[in-house]
Amino acid sequence: MTEPSEQPNTKRREFIGKSLLAAGAALAAPQVLLIVANVRAETQGVSSEVRWGMLVDTNKCVDGCTSCVDACHRENGVDLLQRPTGQQDEMWNAQRPQWIRKVKLRDRQTGRVTNLPVMCQHCEFPPCADVCPTGASFKRADGIVMVDRHTCIGCRYCMMACPYKARSFIHQNVENKMVRAPRGKGCVESCNLCVHRIDAGNATTACQEACAKEGHHAILFGDLKDPQSAISLALKAQGSYQIRADLELNTGVRYTNL
Amino acid sequence: MKKIHFSELWCSSPRYWGGLAFLAFIILTGLGAAYVMEHNGHWVTGMSNQIVWGLPHVFAIFLIVAASGALNVASIGSVFGGPMYKPLGRFSGLLAIGLLAGGLVVLLLDLGRPERLIVAITTYNFKSIFAWNIILYTGFFVIVGVYIWSMIDRKAHRLYQVTGFTAFFWRLALTTGTGSIFGFLVARDAYDAAIMAPMFIIMSFSYGLAFFIITLISAYWWASRHLGDHRLAKLKNLLGVFVGSVLYFTLVYHLTNLYITQHHGVERFILLEGGIYTVMFWLGQVVVGSIVPLIMLYSPAFADNRFATAIASILVLIGGFFQIYTIVIGGQAYPLPLFPGKEVISSSFFDGVVASYTPSVAEAMLGVAGIAVSMTLVAVGARMLKVFPDDLQDPEEGTA
Known part of the structure; x- marks a missing residue:
């Protein structure tokens, strides 16, 4: 046992000093790494001069064709998710993500049949973003409604609020995913108008491209704020329809001949 | 006036510890269920992209609504000056805290990402009623905690009136917030009604008091x-x-919906053709949860029958559970009205079709564990704090 000394224990001080230094470094390191990472990020922000939107001509949408759905799910890695072993069709269809779906309708009065794809309608006033407690559901300046998967806590309130059933919760482990389409168990996601393409300067979506490739040209994608864009000219020339227009959400996705 | 003495609940050891061990066992099974759900993902539950909130939400909302109502007895004592209720104030506060904690545990463990709780309490979107609820729930714990302290500790007694009023208004705000979770969902026919908020408040009065009576009698x-x-x-x-x-x-609520043509479909669903939901509404909520207890509570035949009061309270809780189930699950099961005037011939995602939901055992275990958490907190709290009067003899005429 050592004698108690008048001198302060310098070893202890040294230890405290080093610990503080290590803790400081541990706190600072991620920020430094983030700064380094950010240097390579896009320097230009998203502009509110643009509002991305879509116009679907239901007359051109072909019964039985699912090329838009297939292309979307391929583009965004949705088809990489595996059905849990032994799960029935009905449950799998209710639990798997469906960013876009095909719907076939018949008018009760006239009997007229229409086909159309339904996806996130990219509302100007999105109810999903209103109800999200953490702000993970948000609308970009260019009108794209999407989910920040770093702050989504998986509460599913956005799914309760969405009038279009456009949102999907990831119910299982994600083994394979694409760099351009991050995905995680327990988070919510939905159509983001192929935001990775837009941010890379490409103004087409996978669904539009696939529909055109099939020769149907039912989907038109473009800037709603540019009066000379093909979509603006088409919307000006003919009457269009918003699903649940009564909610006055001013959707970015419109339909003709519905 | 006879002075009332409070003391900790001091039961014979085997009875107390045996009870606690039983509750702990239920909590453990609930935690196991939560682990299975989080480890595998929600695909192991009955929930889906159609029914996004399942049985755990029913339990959680039920407990949270009951929590604010359990505080009523204390409020009657301090805000409305009811001398008969005043000695029960401490326990009322403790029960309120216990029920809220139990409900929140279930809500948290049912999140897709429960480990991100820190995100939920540090990142707020103030337009979201959920975000407001996080603040309302946290505030409730603090205010009711101080309220109980002011009732137990003579030194803190000066805070009694202030915290009593604060707690009363806070609990009204809290249940308004819980009811508004549904009231603000404009897109769904079963919700989107401002009456949801006051209805949830009155529901909380009823469930909270029923919980209070049962726990008081048992304690x-x-x-x-x-x-x-x-x-x-x-x-x-x-x-x-x-x-x-x-x-x-x-x-x-139903008469209003019946007046609005747009809501006839959902009313027909809940009241007539909804299968399990119709049965839950009429048999569960109306008959078992309201009419039978009303007869038991008011009939002279059961006037001094303590057992009948306890059974009536349990029936009120069972009816309340079915009521919340019908609101939460029934409201989601009814299809969203995307295309008025049109019939859906086909859709890969169940458009226009009533959603099916079969709760899994794991969900039920998690929900029941929430009740066990509440009861454990109350049992431990009552053992540690002086919340129960030694004797609750009826006061003589003219005194309290």
């Missing part, structure tokens, strides 16, 4: 203490008023 039986008939009769009559009020609000 006094457990500790072999005396509970006066007159006091219990007062609580019993009040419960009857609340049960009747819930029924009245339910009637107004």
Whole structure:
């Protein structure tokens, strides 16, 4: 046992000093790494001069064709998710993500049949973003409604609020995913108008491209704020329809001949 | 005036520890269920992209609504000056905290990412009623905690009136917030109604008091203490008023919807053709949860029957559970009206079709564990704090 000394224990001080230094470094390191990472990020922000939107001509949408759905799910890695072993069709269809779906309708009065794809309608006033407690559901300046998967806590309130059933919760482990389409168990996601393409300067979506490739040209994608864009000219020339227009959400996705 | 003495609940060891061990076992199974759900993902549950909130939400909302109502007895004592209720204030506060904690545990463990709780309490979107609720729930714990302290500690007694009023208004705000979770969902026919908020408040009065009566009777039986008939009769009559009020609000809610043509579909679904939901509404909520307890509470045949009061309270809780189930699950099961005037011939995602939901065992275990968490907190709290009066003899005429 050592004698108690008048001198302060310098070893202890040294230890405290080093610990503080290590803790400081541990706190600072991620920020430094983030700064380094950010240097390579896009320097230009998203502009509110643009509002991305879509116009679907239901007359051109072909019964039985699912090329838009297939292309979307391929583009965004949705088809990489595996059905849990032994799960029935009905449950799998209710639990798997469906960013876009095909719907076939018949008018009760006239009997007229229409086909159309339904996806996130990219509302100007999105109810999903209103109800999200953490702000993970948000609308970009260019009108794209999407989910920040770093702050989504998986509460599913956005799914309760969405009038279009456009949102999907990831119910299982994600083994394979694409760099351009991050995905995680327990988070919510939905159509983001192929935001990775837009941010890379490409103004087409996978669904539009696939529909055109099939020769149907039912989907038109473009800037709603540019009066000379093909979509603006088409919307000006003919009457269009918003699903649940009564909610006055001013959707970015419109339909003709519905 | 006779002075009332409070003391900790001191039961014989095997009875107390045995009870706690049983509760702990239920909590453990619930935690196991939560682990299975989080480890595998929600695909192991009955929930889906159609029914996004399942049985755990029913339990959680039920407990949270009951929590604010359990505080009522304390509020009647301090805000409305009811001397008969004042000695029960401490326990009322403790029960409120316990029920809220139990409900929140279930809500948290059912999140897709429960480990991100820190995100939920540091990142707020103030337009979201959920975000407001996080603040309301946290504030409730703090305010009711101080309220109990002001009732127990003589030095803090000066805070009694202030915290009493604060707690009362806070609890009204809290249940308004819980009801508004549904009231603000404009897209779904079953919700989107401002009456949801006041209806949830009156529901909380009813469930909270029912919980209070059951736990009070059991605690006094457990500790072999005396509970006066007159006091219990007062609580019993009040419960009857609340049960009747819930029924009245339910009637107004459905009558309003029946007037609006757009909502005829959802009303037909809940009231007539909804299968399990229709049965839950009529048999569960109306008959078992309201009419039978009303008869038991008010019929002279059961006037001094403590057992009947306890059974009536349990029936109120069962009816309340079915009511929340019908609101939460039934409201989601009814299809979203995307294309008025059109019939859906085909869709890969169930457009226009009633959603099916079969809760899994794991969900039920998690929900029941929430009740066990509440009861454990109450049992431990009552053992550690002086919340129960030694004797609740009926006061003599003209005194309290």
